[in-house]
Amino acid sequence: MALVTPDNHGLRLWTRYAVLLLVAVIFIFPLLFMAMSSLKPDQQLLSDTNSLRAFLPVGDISFQNYSDAFDRAPIGVFVMNSVLITGATVLLTLFVCSLAAFSFVFLDWAGRGLIFSVLLATLIVPYESIFIPMLLMVSQLPWIGFEGLEWGWLNTYRVQIIPFIADGLTIFLFVQYFKDLPRELIEASRVEGASWWMIYRRVVMPLSGPVIATAAILKFLFMYNQYLWPLMVVQAEEIRPVMVGLGYFTDQLNVPWGEVMAYLTIITIPVLAFYLSLQRMFIASVASTGVKG
Amino acid sequence: MKMTPVLAAILSTGVAGGAVAQTELSLWYHGAGSANAEEALVNQLVEEFNASQSDWAVVLETFPQGAYNDAVGAAALAGELPDILDVDGPVMPNWAWAGYMQPLGIDEAKLEGFLPGPIGRWNGEVYSVGLWDAAVAMTTRRSTLEDNGIRVPTLDAPWSLEEFNGALATLAATGDYEFPLDLGMAWTGEWYPYAFSPFLQSFGGDIVDRSTYQSAEGVLNGDAALAFGEWWQSLFTNGYTPGTSQDAADRETGLLDGKYAIAWNGNWAALPVVEAFGDDALFLPAPDFGNGATIGAASWQFGVSGTSDNPDGARAFIEFALQDRWFSAFSDGTGLIPVTSTAAANTANYKPGGALEVFYGLSEAQALVRPVTPGYIVSAKVFEKALADIANGADVADTLDAAVDEIDADIEANGGYGH
Incomplete structure (x- = not known):
């Protein structure tokens, strides 16, 4: 039988910390490279890539790239658009998909097994493969707005939000989580006379923090990183999101790498802030469901 | 119905506004x-x-x-x-x-x-x-050529293939430069067909047969194209020019820094050269490799x-x-x-x-x-990949044959592109 002595306990601890440190370095260094490079002129940035200087704030350091990036593109507009589009989609997705999952798990209706299977099948269809039919559809859809009935959703916020509200993955996550909730809670609530809406709102959702965090983070990342869809459906600069804005920093021949890094640093901040705010619940959910982000 | 003065005024404003409104x-x-x-x-x-x-x-x-x-x-x-x-x-x-x-x-x-x-x-x-x-030009310094006994070419008398190769060999032998020629391999995409297909055309080949626009056979893999491909590869094997891994910063300033003797570059990059070299700056025509000297346009x-x-x-x-x-x-x-x-x-x-x-x-x-055909957007990418592969050591004939097959398949798949 192996004995845990103070010596090998310390060794194991140090080994564990060394592995964790190595993993942390692997994940942190790209971010560090991005942030440090955003402070350097292009020529120094490129020459520093040959050494560890790439990760250090050394040489000719300034915020000039940030100033130039703001001159080149309306970054504030792009970030606000992405936050608005992503935030709205995340909130609506959580509401719609959790309701759908609630129905699949707790309500008894004909054909739910079949429909859930079809829903699962949609997980293997990449969005990019259906973008063209989606484009043709949204270009013909009606909308009733302040100016009455109009046709076509192109060049609007709604065309960047509504098609992505309902998705199979989020419903699947909620279904898996709801299945593990104690049925006794639901049955007791029914006996007490609670409506299904009240059970959803007062019993199920308050217990679903981890899956809400997981679904929110996954959806946030998907929406924030959208490039092809907004490129296809949005022409007006004032409603462009951040990823399309990245195109402002490349032309046919030259790429101002310092400005690119400054732009990437700026647009990474909302992602990090959102992830860090939900990190604890996300980890709890991953630990309990095995879902990987 | 009797029209009120207010309604009449609104309507007349609207009509008048409509008459002058710009579409x-x-x-x-x-x-x-x-x-x-x-x-x-x-x-x-x-x-x-x-x-x-x-x-x-x-x-x-x-x-x-x-x-x-x-x-x-x-x-x-x-x-x-x-x-x-x-x-x-x-x-x-x-x-x-x-x-x-x-x-x-x-x-x-x-x-x-x-x-x-x-x-x-x-x-x-x-x-x-x-x-x-x-437009692009062979950009260099007059003193660079004169100090090494290299003739300054003109539009009427551009460098021949032998002269150009000789100039590169002479400049390489000086040991003063990391490379005698900078082709701009750090740039990708449209730069390749824009800047390099004129060399192929000057050898007598082309990206596609312009007489029919139905095939690249014989023009992208014929004798002239093979000669071009061999010469293109020799630029890299002889160490005359940086390869596809060229540092983008060197492309920007290599000539000005003295790393390169000649740069194949465009008018958009010419003013810094004039500022740096003054009257010593030279912008020279493309060499004539046997079938006339050409540069890209449009x-x-x-x-x-x-x-x-x-x-x-x-x-x-x-x-x-x-x-x-x-x-x-x-x-x-x-x-x-x-x-x-x-x-x-x-x-x-x-x-x-x-x-x-x-x-x-x-x-x-x-x-x-460049070839005036709807298929150009595909053949340009095929050409780019072929040139990069040859620069990296691929077999010239095999690479050009494969490029021809790919271009011809695309033309056929699109019904000849309306030619």
Whole structure:
């Protein structure tokens, strides 16, 4: 039988910390490279890539790239658009998909097994493969707005939000989580006379923090990183999101790498802030469901 | 019904307003974020056109260049093309063939005196016109050549293949440079067919057979193309030029820093050379490898979309832009080449005695547009990959044969592209 002595306990601890440190370095260094490079002129940035200087704030350091990036593109507009589009989609997705999952798990209706299977099948269809039919559809859809009935959703916020509200993955996550909730809670609530809406709102959702965090983070990342869809459906600069804005920093021949890094640093901040705010619940959910982000 | 004075006043205002209202024309432009004067000049052009007449009001929408062609393709699918498009010259035939554009329909007398590159023709009709062009040159220093006993070539007597190879060998032997020649391998994409297909053409080959546009067989893998391929590969195996892993920073400043003796570069990069070297700066014509000396031509141009409801207005805008004062203004703002000699005379850099005057002459004498076919957008990428592979050591004949197969398959898959 192996004995845990103070010596090998310390060794194991140090080994564990060394592995964790190595993993942390692997994940942190790209971010560090991005942030440090955003402070350097292009020529120094490129020459520093040959050494560890790439990760250090050394040489000719300034915020000039940030100033130039703001001159080149309306970054504030792009970030606000992405936050608005992503935030709205995340909130609506959580509401719609959790309701759908609630129905699949707790309500008894004909054909739910079949429909859930079809829903699962949609997980293997990449969005990019259906973008063209989606484009043709949204270009013909009606909308009733302040100016009455109009046709076509192109060049609007709604065309960047509504098609992505309902998705199979989020419903699947909620279904898996709801299945593990104690049925006794639901049955007791029914006996007490609670409506299904009240059970959803007062019993199920308050217990679903981890899956809400997981679904929110996954959806946030998907929406924030959208490039092809907004490129296809949005022409007006004032409603462009951040990823399309990245195109402002490349032309046919030259790429101002310092400005690119400054732009990437700026647009990474909302992602990090959102992830860090939900990190604890996300980890709890991953630990309990095995879902990987 | 008796009309009240108030109602009558509202209606009359509306009618009067309708009579003077300008019809909106949408214009899509590729240069968002270009960080130079081009976008500001396009804005100025639009403002002056809108103020110059009462029928049309152009509304400008700018796109980042990297996303522009995809955005146009998506808009065409959705039936949402604008009235006026700007289009990269070699891409125009594809858009015309696909119905994204319609013939310009302007009086061709207005195009007299233009450089050849900025006029976009497809199937015998003009579809697009540019306000500027670009040109490339062998950029070096007079002292570099004279100190090493290398002849300074001229438009009438460019370097031959033997002279050019000899010059590179001489410069390499000095040991003064990391590489005697910088081809700009750090740049990718359209730079390859734009900058390097003229070498192939000068050898007697081409990307596709221009007599039929139905095949690349014999022109991209014939004897002339094989000779070109062998020579191209020798530039890298002899260590005359940096390969595909060239540092982008070196491409920018390698000539100025003394790392390279000669750089194959465009007029857009010429002013820093003049500033650095003064009268010692030289911009030389492309070598003649046996079949004439050529350089690429055709930059961004304006055209009318195929679905525009107001082609008259779109045409009016483009005609308004075709004035020497705009050619000069864009040239002064961006450093690009004005499309007429009369406009060039009024620019800072291209007037007689101007620092970049030589580039106008290069455009006039050596410009050859890239293959005028809808299939160019595919064959250009095939050509780029083939040249990069050969530069990296791939077998020349096999690589060019494979490129021909790929180009021919694409032409066949698209029914010959309407030729």
